[in-house]
Structures are given as structure tokens and as C-alpha cells.
Amino acid sequence: MTARDAIGRLFEPGDRPRWQADLLLIAKIVLVIYAVFVVFGLVLGLSVNGVVSTLRRVTFFAAVYALLTLALNLHWGYTGLFNIGVAGFMAVGVYSMAILTASPDASPGGFGLPLWVGVLGGMAAAAVVGLIAALPALRLRADYFAIVTLGFSEIVRLSLLSASLREFEVAGRELGTGGGSGITFTGTQSIVDWLFYPGGDRRADPTVVGEFLFGVGDLLGVQSTVVRSGMYTVLLLVCVVALYALLSRIAYSPFGRVLKAIREDELAARSLGKPTDRVKIKVFMLGCALMGLAGMLWQGGRGFVTPESFMPILTFYVFVALIVGGSGSNTGSVIGGFVFAAALWEGPPFVQRIVRANLDARAPPTIYDAAVELGSLDPLPLLGYAVGNVDQLRFMIVGLVLILLMLWRPDGLLGHRTETAAATDLSKRPTTAAAADGGETDE
């Protein structure tokens, strides 16, 4: 049995209905990931707080990537719109929220509006920019479309970076993007403070819920900061579930069927009288709004943002996550988000910590020094150099995974998923049905 078959078998749905099998599969993968991190964390000698904090980080990035991947799946997986400007739409969402919620006296100033206005405004802004991007791009071929969206996201990033938009005046109000030095505003993480403190004021005494959760944390030896950020991560997971439900709902709706028809054969869809252009614009705007939301929940969490966070490479991470899971499947998107965050994003730095804790591998300044010492039969400096440059290694691995997936498993880990357009599960048809209406059976 080849490795390919083994992977294939792992993802077989078995006898359960598809949705149960999918949930079980996600649960299995998450559990395996957690187990690996717990075991290695204990080997590393981390405290309970350390282990929980590591798991939280992994879950946080997994949730963030799952959100982005789900949104991208709506574009690429369902509709076949090859959008490689994800980072740009995230940036629009985050910056719009930032300008809406930043305090008017700050530098650069904002409108000082409440957070929920900021989040809705950010999503609306991302959708509008999506509309502007979609209008010229939609009638182009897939690869042209890709380059236009990438160009768009670079226009967004360079504008945010530009010194001339650092501060400007709109209707007597000082606003701005802060240029390269970024902008400070109310972070989305402050949402959870409302749960822990009355009125969200962190100087006050904790609420009943807060007291209980901090107490539980105390009992397990988990610090209150980890409890608070853990709560935010839980909120993100709730968002993932909600988005998963929403997108699955869309997928099985008449609208979703048009999306898939466009993906398979746009000309045929149009000749059946479907308004393909309008549908594509709608779905593009929706996806962009969701990317904006994901951006706000991620980059907007800290309450500080710079254009550096939206380099074009970010888009390709999301693509890797989507392709790992397999485009066209929401389950695949969530799994891809988790696998990407755990194995490719948080994994390498974790390995770095393990190596550093267990081996006396100091990092020489250049690979030449390491190679010289390798010449005198000491491999440790080379290892030290590799571990010290784990960022570069991580990108190399991401690239390699992308190439290998395209060569060996272009349909992702889940393989080719037949997407039924019907709302009921047709995969479990009773075998007698075919014979009953006079058809032939396989037996």
C-alpha cells in the first residue's frame, strides 16, 4: 500500500452520512494535532501554562486560517474565481475598522465609533472594494483575473504605506492611515473583556463569569492572560463554526448551485439564463467581506496594525491551506486551516524550541562558518544555523508542500469530493430503488 492509498483511506467517509463523517474527521485531525503538541510540549518540559498557551496559539492560527480559507473557498472552490488579492481585502477590512474606531485625539485620529460599527463598516468597505476590483476583472480569463486581484492588493498595501495618506482631513476631521508606522485603535480582542469585567473595564473587579474562569485557570496553573486570550480563541472558533454553517447553507442553496455551475462551465450556466455576471459580483463581494472580517479578527485583535502585515505572501499561505484541504470543500478548508497552522506555521518554531532545549547547537552567523565546521566533522553548527533560520526553512517547506501537492495530490488531502447539489444526502441511496423503477443494478 502506497502512502497515497494510506492517506486516501484515512479520509474515507465510511458508512456514516457525509456531514457526520466530516465532523468526525475534523475532530480526529484536531485531536492528533493536539496530542502531538502536548507530547512534545511535555518532552520539552513545558509547564501546564506553557502547554495550554502553545495549544491556544495553534488553535488561534488554525481558526484564523480556517476563516480565511473558508472565505477563499467561496471564491475559488465554489465559483472558480482565482482571487490572489486576499491580503488586500483583509487590509481594507482592518484599516476601515481601525479608522472608524480609533479615538479622535489619537495620531492618526479616527472617528471613535463603537467596535461593532467598526466591524460592520470594515466588512462593508471590503465588500465595496471587492466590487471595484470585480468590475474590471470579471470578464477576464482566470490568470488575468489573478494578476488583477494581486495588483489590486498591492495598490491597497502601497497606498496604506504611502506617507501622503498618513494623515488627511475629511470634513474638518483629522483622519489617516498612519503610513508605515501604522494605526492604533480598539482591538477586537476587547470583546472578551466584556465577559470578564463589568463594562469591559480591565481595572475593575472581574464579573462572576470572569471570576469563575480565572479560578478554573488558577486551579490548573494557567495564567489569567492565557485565559483571556483563550476566550478570544474560543470566540474565533465560534466564528469558524458559524461561517462553516453559513457557507454550507449557501453551497446547497440555488445560489450555490449557480456558483458551481459557473465554476464548471460558465457559458452553459449563462445559456441556461443564469445571470452569471451578477452572481459572480455578489459572491465576490461576500467573500471579500468575509476576508475583511477574518482580517479584523486576526490582525485587528491586537489593536495595532501596519501595512507590513498584508504582504502578498499572506495570500499564498491561505491558498496553501485551501489546497492542502482541497478546494471546493468546506470541510477541506477547515482541515486545511488546521493542518497549515499546526504543521507548517506553528510546527517549525516549535521544533526550533525543542532542538534548542535539547542540543547545544549555537548558530554561527553564516552558512559558510557552519560549513567550515562541518568540514571538521561537527554537524551541530549547521543544525544550529538551520534552526536559527527557521523562518526561511518554514517558507521553503510551504513552497515544497505546494509543489508536491500539485504534482501528487492536486485535489488536496481529502481527494476529489463529489459535491451533491441536492439538500438531502444522495450518497446513501438504497440499492433496491434502482431496481424498483426498472433500472439495472450493478449486481
Add this chain to the structure above:
Amino acid sequence: MSTVDVRRLFSSLTVEQLFGGVLLGGCLLLVLDLVRRLVVGDLAVGTFTTFLWRGIVDGLLIGLAAIGLSMTYSILRFANFSHGDLVTTGAFTGWTVAYLVGGAGVAELGSRLLLRADGRAQPGDLGMHVFAEPLAIGLGLVVAAVSTVLVALLIDRLVYRPMRDTGGIPLLIASVGVALVLRYVIAFIYTSSTRGVTASAPRLEHELIFWTGSLNVHQLTMVAAALVLMVGVHLLLQRTKLGKAMRAMADNKDLALVTGIPTERVVRATWVIGAGLAGVAGYLVVLDRGTITYNLGWFLLLLIFAAVILGGIGSIYGAIAGSLVIGLAINVSLVWIPSDMNEIAAFALMILVLIFRPQGLLGGVQTA
């Protein structure tokens, strides 16, 4: 003209034509404003001619890389996102050799081999300019081309050849993977710091050229090399059997196969020419800018794409024309906009052209 006629004229216009008209009007206004500024004296003639010269220099540099991208697009039928990192590959390998040769006996081997990763081997001490080290810099140029070709052929053998028959999008995604691997292998070996690698360029005092000041010899070298190579590609495509085969394959792959054109050989030739030019472009960009960094090609790639699309994907002459337009756009736009927004102008130009002429300026002209 009666109002009915006017209304009929407007109703027969498509949205695109309307937009195109507005765009053309805008361009015309800009040209008029440019003339006004020059006449009134808001803009010194010297400044303007400097912008023009820089535009041509940048345009030719982008053009060298764009030819290869356009060729791979028309013959292999995918948008190669790793092309920018082939540019970086040429820059690093070429300059490493220039340092190995030019710095022999002056600086340590380690510093030269890793192109100053340790911050030593100052380019000034080594005299890294065309007049002081013509041999080292010339050799570097050749190595930049050769090594990039070898890397590209290796990648084609390992990644693209097994995928030859899959569609454009899987190949595009694979090329993103290739780009990441190439870029970060370079960063892993050479470190991710940006450093200066050339000594300040000697300048030629001159009388005959129309703008003020003296001429940067490195820019002159670059322009000369780019022009020679472009003429070479033109002759190759028009005069040789290989060129004919390439044009045929770009036009219609199946027909080319039927008529017995050895497609794999044409594909190999495409990589040799495209990657060679990309490597040279990378080497010359560093000669012109003086600094080298591992994501040099990646940031150039978007401009290269803009140029290729502007000229019409698949057309080599279009790629050169598009590059000159992009080069001039990012420099002449400085008359109106601040310097940190000039690339925005280039991308916006690309998107606008795509709206009105999705096939590009010279679109429909395939590799000929």
C-alpha cells in the same frame, strides 16, 4: 447636431468605450499639463529629462525579464510566478562570481562566497565598478545567465515537465511553490539582509546628450546590454528555424505537434532564452541599484507582469513595449504624485488597460 443624434451617439456607446474616452481625455489632460509645467517653468527641463532617462533604464530592465515571462506564457501556457525569483537567482549567482573573481586576494573567501553576508568585503575596497573590475563584472554577467538557465532547466525537469498537460492554474500554483522554494533557499544561504554590492558608478562627462549632468556608466552598460540582447532575441525569432518553431508553437501547439516540431526542444529553448534573460536582468538591476536582497525579483515580478499584460501576453514585442510604458509611467508620474505612490500608478495603468483591451496593447500578435 440635433439632440436626437447626440442621444443616439451616446446610447450606442458601451460602458467600456465611455470609460475609454474618459481615460483618453485624462491622459490628454496630463500631457497638456506636462507641457504647461515645462513652459511655465514649474518643472525644470533637466528634471523631466532625468525622469525620461530613468524611465527608459527601468523599462529596458523590466523588458529583459518580461521577454522570458511572455515566452513561457505563450509556449508553456501558464503564468509563471517563479520568474521573479529566477531574476533573483541570476543576481545572486552572478554577483557571487563577480566577488569571487574581483575580490580575490583582497577579501576573505567566506565573505566573497556569500556575497557579504557577514558585512565584510566592502564593495568600495574591492572597487566593484565596471572600470575597475571589467573582467569580474563581465564574467558575473555570463554566469548570471548560465546559472539561471541551469536552475530553470532543473526546475522544469522536476516540476513543470510532469505537469505538462495539466491546465494553466495548477501550473501557476506550482510555480508559486517554486518561487517560495527558490527565494527562501537564497535567503537561507545568503541571509535575508539587504546590502550594497557595487561601488558608486563612475560617470561620463559628456556634451552631446540633451539632458544636463553626466552619464552613469552602470546605467549605460545596462542599456547597451539590454538593447543588444533584445536585438538578439528578435533576430533569433525571425531568422532561425528555432525561432520559427517557437512562433509556431506559440500560435497553435497542436498544429505544431502535427507538423513535426520537436516540442520538448522548443520548450527547452524557451527556458534557455527566458531564464537567461531573467538572470541577466537580475544581475543588471543590482548593477544599477547597487544593492541586493533576496526578494528583489519578487517585488519586480508585479511590474514585469504589469508590463507583459500591458503589451499583451504572449507577444515579445508587446512585452518590450509594455515594459517601456511601465518604466516611463513609474518615473514620469513623479511629476504629479509622490515617489511612494508611483508603483500604484503602474498597477492602475495595467488594470485600466485590461478593462478596455483585455488582449493588451499588441495583443493577438503571438511571439512575432
